[in-house]
Amino acid sequence: MSNSRILPEFELLAPKTMSEAVDMAARYGDRATVLAGGTDVIIMLEKNAVKPEYVIALGEIPDLDYITYSKADGLTIGALATAYQLVQDKKVKKKYPALWQAAASLGSPQIRNAATIVGNILRASPSGDCCCAMLALGGSVVLESTSGRREVSIDDFFIDYGKIERREDEIAVELKLPPVEDASTSAFLRMTRMTFDLSKVSAAVSLQMSGKKCKAVRMAMGAVAPTAIRIKKAETMLEGVTITEKLLSDVAATVSRQVKPIDDVRSTADYRREVSGVLAKRVIKAACNV
Amino acid sequence: MKKRAITLFINGDEYNITVDADETLTQVIRNQLNLTDLKHCCGRGECGACTVQVEDDRYPTGKKIINSCLSLAAMMDGKRIYTVGGLEKGGTLHPVQEAFVEQGAVQCGFCSGGMIMKTVDILENNAKAGEAEIREGLEGNICRCTGYTKIVEAAKQAGKVMAAGK
Ligand SMILES: Cc1cc2nc3c(=O)[nH]c(=O)nc-3n(C[C@@H](O)[C@@H](O)[C@H](O)COP(=O)(O)OP(=O)(O)OC[C@H]3O[C@@H](n4cnc5c(N)ncnc54)[C@H](O)[C@@H]3O)c2cc1C
Ligand code: FES
Ligand code: FES
Numbered sequence: 467m468s469n470s471r472i473l474p475e476f477e478l479l480a481p482k483t484m485s486e487a488v489d490m491a492a493r494y495g496d497r498a499t500v501l502a503g504g505t506d507v508i509i510m511l512e513k514n515a516v517k518p519e520y521v522i523a524l525g526e527i528p529d530l531d532y533i534t535y536s537k538a539d540g541l542t543i544g545a546l547a548t549a550y551q552l553v554q555d556k557k558v559k560k561k562y563p564a565l566w567q568a569a570a571s572l573g574s575p576q577i578r579n580a581a582t583i584v585g586n587i588l589r590a591s592p593s594g595d596c597c598c599a600m601l602a603l604g605g606s607v608v609l610e611s612t613s614g615r616r617e618v619s620i621d622d623f624f625i626d627y628g629k630i631e632r633r634e635d636e637i638a639v640e641l642k643l644p645p646v647e648d649a650s651t652s653a654f655l656r657m658t659r660m661t662f663d664l665s666k667v668s669a670a671v672s673l674q675m676s677g678k679k680c681k682a683v684r685m686a687m688g689a690v691a692p693t694a695i696r697i698k699k700a701e702t703m704l705e706g707v708t709i710t711e712k713l714l715s716d717v718a719a720t721v722s723r724q725v726k727p728i729d730d731v732r733s734t735a736d737y738r739r740e741v742s743g744v745l746a747k748r749v750i751k752a753a754c755n756v
Numbered sequence: 757m758k759k760r761a762i763t764l765f766i767n768g769d770e771y772n773i774t775v776d777a778d779e780t781l782t783q784v785i786r787n788q789l790n791l792t793d794l795k796h797c798c799g800r801g802e803c804g805a806c807t808v809q810v811e812d813d814r815y816p817t818g819k820k821i822i823n824s825c826l827s828l829a830a831m832m833d834g835k836r837i838y839t840v841g842g843l844e845k846g847g848t849l850h851p852v853q854e855a856f857v858e859q860g861a862v863q864c865g866f867c868s869g870g871m872i873m874k875t876v877d878i879l880e881n882n883a884k885a886g887e888a889e890i891r892e893g894l895e896g897n898i899c900r901c902t903g904y905t906k907i908v909e910a911a912k913q914a915g916k917v918m919a920a921g922k
Pocket of ligand 3: 861862863864865866867868898899900901902
């Protein structure tokens with residue numbers, strides 16, 4: 467139907483197994499785009515932001531939508547597991563609240579029914595809510611190619627805007643998040659113009675507490691830099707000390723100084739800088755009820 | 757492949773067709789099957805006008821709602837899909853359609869197909885959904901005319917009918 471073209475022409479590849487998929491990725495490299503739920507890819511195609519000759523659609527590979535948890539291995543999220551599935555998972559809600567909250571507020575019900583968690587990480591948008599949450603929780607992305615699998619720490623995964631630690635012959639198979647200890651808590655918060663919108667600023671934290679004392683912490687923010695980022699200065703301030711109102715105010719000021727946001731359609735850099743400190747403080751409070 | 761032969765079941769009717777690899781589900785349903793009750797609007801997952809239900813046995817109702825503008829028709833082979841055009845049975849409107857008419861929840865009508873499918877999905881999951889649950893559920897469907905109040909009223913009215921019918 468050329469008279470009503472919406473997407474540019476491409477050749478569709480629908481592998482039935484992961485090994486077929488990685489063969490295709492090896493053969494076509496950067497001439498191919500991988501498609502999971504399509505909530506980013508279809509729009510990138512429609513905007514002509516990508517012009518692949520081939521689209522490798524993973525949707526017909528069976529049993530790739532798993533979400534499993536074990537005390538030994540932690541949480542594993544298969545490449546086709548959607549935001550909806552993650553939100554339905556009681557273990558995730560209890561043990562990884564930051565990721566659960568990120569998935570629960572992502573887009574609309576229709577979007578959550580299609581969008582995969584892996585796709586959100588692989589898109590690596592600065593405002594990707596699961597990117598921010600996962601950076602705070604820690605973990606790794608498992609990538610597969612014809613030469614086998616490798617695991618990349620989430621700390622090394624986001625390189626720059628639109629740049630990730632994935633070779634063009636690789637397909638992401640799953641995400642792994644470390645097991646959580648009983649004294650661990652986490653939280654995710656975001657600011658949007660309306661609820662159904664991309665984040666202007668987002669923040670996530672995971673904490674290991676001993677009473678009011680913070681034993682270990684990871685903190686991340688979204689939409690304040692070209693990728694989601696760890697806020698290491700804030701982590702250093704929090705680690706090993708008792709969390710007080712005064713400390714949180716100091717953390718907020720440090721965060722506002724460390725972030726490097728930009729002006730865009732959703733917000734101004736100044737506003738983002740100001741608000742990111744406030745959000746950092748709130749997300750810590752939300753995680754540990756201090 | 758540049759083209760793919762697929763089977764779609766739309767509102768229970770079987771269609772054996774060949775689609776272009778790059779066609780969205782909205783395009784195929786509207787342009788090839790001429791089922792123009794389904795609307796195409798933003799094409800970017802933002803407005804919900806193109807909302808359809810698709811069978812999915814992982815869901816409590818066996819169906820999920822998606823934006824048909826964001827899915828490739830070629831990847832929907834064998835799927836059962838439901839659009840607003842299939843709700844009326846033998847001349848009788850679905851309780852949600854009835855309620856939209858009675859409450860004046862339709863003005864220009866462009867959002868209505870998607871809005872009604874979304875409301876059907878919310879109420880099939882929970883006919884007793886309260887105002888907050890309805891409003892939250894309707895996120896992702898935009899109406900430029902009605903101001904939403906009448907849509908929410910219609911959903912509440914339809915919920916009562918559907919709850920009583922069960
Ligand atoms: C209306 C709307 C609202 C949204 N709101 C939010 C929001 O509030 N917060 C938010 O974070 N996001 C939001 N998003 C974006 C979110 O839906 C996506 O980031 C989604 O999570 C991506 O998953 P997907 O399965 O749809 O991926 P796709 O679109 O299929 O792919 C996304 C990217 O990942 C790559 N990819 C996917 N899977 C693999 C794999 N297994 N191996 C290698 N590469 C892969 C693709 O090539 C592509 O670059 C929104 C999108 C829309 C349309
Ligand atoms: S046309 Fe699909 S969401 Fe707007
Ligand atoms: S009735 Fe016109 S957009 Fe909703």
